[in-house]
Amino acid sequence: MKEKVLMAMSGGIDSSVAALLLLEQGYELVGVTFRTYDSISTACMEKEKGCCNVDALFEAKRLAEQLGFEHHILDVRKEFEDKVIDDFVAEYLEGRTPNPCVRCNSYIKWGLLLDMAREYGCQKIATGHYAQVINHKDRYFLRKGTDTGKDQTYFLWTLTQENLAATLFPLGKMTKQEVRDFAAAHGYVSLSKKRESQEICFIPDNDYRQFLEERVEDYKTRFPAGDFVDREGRVLGKHSGYPNYTIGQRKGLGIALGYPAYVLEVQPTLNRVVLGHKEDLNQMSCYIDQVNMMKYAQIPEDLLLTVRVRYRSQGAAARLSHTDEGLLCTFLAPVDAITPGQSAVFYEGDDLVGGGIIR
Numbered sequence: 001m002k003e004k005v006l007m008a009m010s011g012g013i014d015s016s017v018a019a020l021l022l023l024e025q026g027y028e029l030v031g032v033t034f035r036t037y038d039s040i041s042t043a044c045m046e047k048e049k050g051c052c053n054v055d056a057l058f059e060a061k062r063l064a065e066q067l068g069f070e071h072h073i074l075d076v077r078k079e080f081e082d083k084v085i086d087d088f089v090a091e092y093l094e095g096r097t098p099n100p101c102v103r104c105n106s107y108i109k110w111g112l113l114l115d116m117a118r119e120y121g122c123q124k125i126a127t128g129h130y131a132q133v134i135n136h137k138d139r140y141f142l143r144k145g146t147d148t149g150k151d152q153t154y155f156l157w158t159l160t161q162e163n164l165a166a167t168l169f170p171l172g173k174m175t176k177q178e179v180r181d182f183a184a185a186h187g188y189v190s191l192s193k194k195r196e197s198q199e200i201c202f203i204p205d206n207d208y209r210q211f212l213e214e215r216v217e218d219y220k221t222r223f224p225a226g227d228f229v230d231r232e233g234r235v236l237g238k239h240s241g242y243p244n245y246t247i248g249q250r251k252g253l254g255i256a257l258g259y260p261a262y263v264l265e266v267q268p269t270l271n272r273v274v275l276g277h278k279e280d281l282n283q284m285s286c287y288i289d290q291v292n293m294m295k296y297a298q299i300p301e302d303l304l305l306t307v308r309v310r311y312r313s314q315g316a317a318a319r320l321s322h323t324d325e326g327l328l329c330t331f332l333a334p335v336d337a338i339t340p341g342q343s344a345v346f347y348e349g350d351d352l353v354g355g356g357i358i359r
Contacts, residue, residue: 031064093243102343133164247281296353304317317332
């Protein structure tokens with residue numbers, strides 16, 4: 001009897017090729033595509049873009065019909081609003097910088113896929129992520145995808161043992177070029193050339209400040225101009241509202257100091273934004289909250305890890321330790337622009353040990 005898999009389909013090349021591969025491997029598929037949001041940004045009223053727009057929904061459905069398996073569109077706009085968009089807005093208003101893709105994976109994709117899988121009699125779920133699931137010594141964990149330039153494990157650190165045990169990642173051992181070649185070889189030439197979006201799906205114009213202004217009632221009144229200050233608290237000029245700034249930001253500050261200035265800190269209660277030199281961004285440690293462990297149930301003592309504090313970082317050597325104030329990550333060398341609200345994800349080689357949210 002064929003094993004039945006619930007295939008999450010975005011309409012893009014990765015999930016489409018993942019579906020093709022699973023069919024070739026003999027799985028029975030049921031496709032599902034999420035309807036997550038309606039764009040409210042004035043910059044994209046004419047045509048929605050991104051990974052979850054209406055065109056993508058029907059592209060996924062067409063592919064499923066061509067390949068001969070059933071497909072469902074699941075309207076999760078309410079859940080997406082509550083769990084992802086509302087958190088995104090709240091975090092910026094607290095002076096933090098959120099990572100909505102992490103929450104979407106945890107609360108929407110895997111949060112709902114397992115329930116749907118049971119409803120449709122599926123034993124597994126699958127997505128087009130570039131990652132690998134490993135089972136070793138009764139623990140499931142992620143290993144980086146073979147294509148390290150496309151590896152997506154950083155966004156998947158919240159997945160539980162139950163999630164991982166039920167998950168297939170057909171693209172884990174493939175490169176992006178191999179995926180494109182596979183699509184073209186199977187007659188999907190236009191799909192193989194499809195451009196990828198690098199933007200947050202619900203902010204397709206990539207302007208989160210405009211999104212906040214349109215989303216938050218009386219935004220400019222509630223979050224007025226305040227002071228730019230240096231590390232000693234000396235006033236340097238005026239900012240346009242603290243939610244408009246993130247740690248490490250250099251462009252768009254609207255202030256000339258005679259040297260390249262960077263945002264070092266956002267202080268919501270004081271309505272201040274601290275500026276300084278690039279080297280002032282360096283830190284040796286940070287605290288991590290909401291920790292999820294993967295490879296080990298507990299953090300091994302004195303284990304030297306590589307910790308990534310942003311998606312595009314290569315990571316830096318660090319050790320984790322439990323303190324009275326929480327989980328402390330101590331780096332062996334300074335790391336720049338450690339940003340509250342972003343994910344800190346720790347690796348042992350290519351294996352994902354765990355992750356959490358930077359305090």
